[in-house]
Amino acid sequence: MNGQEQIIATDPGSDSRFFSWFYELSPKERRTFWSCKIGYALDAMDTQFLSFVIPTLIATWGITKGDAGLIGTVTLLTSALGGWLAGILSDRIGRVKTLQLTILWFAFFTVLCGLAQNYHQLLIARGLMGFGMGGEWTAGAILIGEVIRAKDRGKAVGMVQAGWAVGWAMSAILYALMFSLLPAEIAWRSLFLLGVLPAIFVIFIRRFVDEPEVFVEQKRKQDSGAAQASFAEIFSPDMISTTLRAVLLTTGAQGGYYAITTWLPTFLKTERHLTVLGTGGYLAMVILGSYIGYIVSAFLTDRLGRKKNFILFALGSMSIAWTYTHLPVTDSVMLLLGFPLGFFTAGVFSGMGAFLTELFPTRIRGSGQGFCYNMGRAIGSLFPFLIGWASQDMSLGYAIGIFAAMAYGVMIIAALTLPETRGKQLEA
Incomplete structure (x- = not known):
């Protein structure tokens, strides 16, 4: 190895058995x-x-x-x-x-x-x-x-x-x-x-x-006299473009999630007058959809690549937001829609950890990953407030749809501009 982080070829067909990888892990x-x-x-x-x-x-x-x-x-x-x-x-x-x-x-x-x-x-x-x-x-x-x-x-x-x-x-x-x-x-x-x-x-x-081991090797090099990395390096000329685009990616994912999950129950209860939202059955459908969404997305992020998977689940989340806010639904239909709601809005996060890990070198991986994901969380947390403010001049459902579309649109644009990292070998 030459000490640089490399992209190694991966055969998507080798991932056909989802759980086979787990049995190959060491203790x-x-x-x-x-x-x-x-x-x-x-x-x-x-x-x-x-x-x-x-x-x-x-x-x-x-x-x-x-x-x-x-x-x-x-x-x-x-x-x-x-x-x-x-x-x-x-x-x-x-x-x-x-x-x-x-x-x-x-x-x-x-x-x-x-x-x-x-x-x-x-x-x-x-x-x-x-x-x-x-x-x-x-x-x-x-x-x-x-x-x-x-x-x-x-x-x-x-x-x-x-x-x-x-x-x-x-x-x-x-x-x-x-x-x-x-x-x-x-x-x-x-x-x-x-x-x-x-x-x-x-x-x-x-x-x-x-x-x-990759972190231990990095620390060994630093202890032997190699230059110490600092948090500020994620804003260096070589890294700032990656850092800012990664922040946009996480802002889109989390802003869209908060936009939908914070205000959707209020919209459906006050404007659609649905009662199923308060039932354990609806919550169970959302949780089940979330878990399966995480798993399917985890498989697809290695199968399709990080970028395509983000775009797929972002489009799915946009679609479910539009369905909830524009189509007339009954309690029974709403119960069933809990599954795709959890599936897409949760599944969009499944590949995020691996992608951010691969975007940053080992010496600043924690700083880069921690900043990008959590800056996106901080900015995304403003979306519920903005929807509440906008709903004073428009219907709540329309405001939810606009901000969800904006958020996931930003995520898609960021994903298109960032490099594909599937198969990246991490080296100290």
Whole structure:
């Protein structure tokens, strides 16, 4: 090897058996895979608890919907900053150590949410929890992306990403269990207190998961006198174009996701007067669609390539947004539409971790990946506000459609301009 990162040829036909790659992994690679996947599922579980207890908090503490919405916005913004900082930290102290720290962080502050005595204490605890929530994705995505070989990287990282749907389902099940066994004023606290469970998982990571060899080699070179990389290098003349286009890609994906998932339930309930949205069946369809969307997209990102897969799922997300906001639907049709909604809006993220891993060299991979994904999250979090503002002068459904189309359009343009990285061999 000449020390440069290269593109190696891959045969798409060799990927025909989706799970064959997993059986070829070494024990070390399998431990890393499961650690990242379970860690991401536990991250999602702790994160999703809030969405289930908001009605109880409104009834118990008398807070407004605006107060509840502020908690969600603050969490998104702190998670964006946390993901950015975790990327920088992972380049300094290592991917595995950063993963452990972020899991302990969000577990600790999730427990504090359950101990909060008033709205402001909950707002602060939840905001601090966001730092770990965003940081865990960054550290885990880099770790699994560097461990898995090039031809299977998209599938592996996508399967890890699918852990989000698993954690979402876990939070729904625990919510149903706690609220069926305990009074509501105690059940919501018990749910957050269960957020301590991820901290126990850190023991496994600490004992069985090692740093990727490509990162260890990079650190060895730096320790022997090679130039130390800095976060600012992602804005150097050689990298700034890639960095900015990657930010546009992630902004489009996350802006579109927030545009649809934040306002769509309100639109369907207030303007279409549908009742199925509040049922467990509809939620189950969305979660199932999300999980299958992650898996199918994970396969296709290695099969079709990163760029084509992004464009395919972006177009699918645009189509489902148009269908929801323009076609007349009944409760039964809406129940079925929950599946493609989850499938496309979640599947669009499946190849993101592998793609960002491949765009940046090892010495600044954490900094680049952490900044691009989480800057996109921060900008994308503005879309719900913009839709609410625009809906004062136009119908809510029209505003959702416009902003979703804009977001996914930006994503498609960014994907077309970025290089195809499928099969990229990572070298120190």
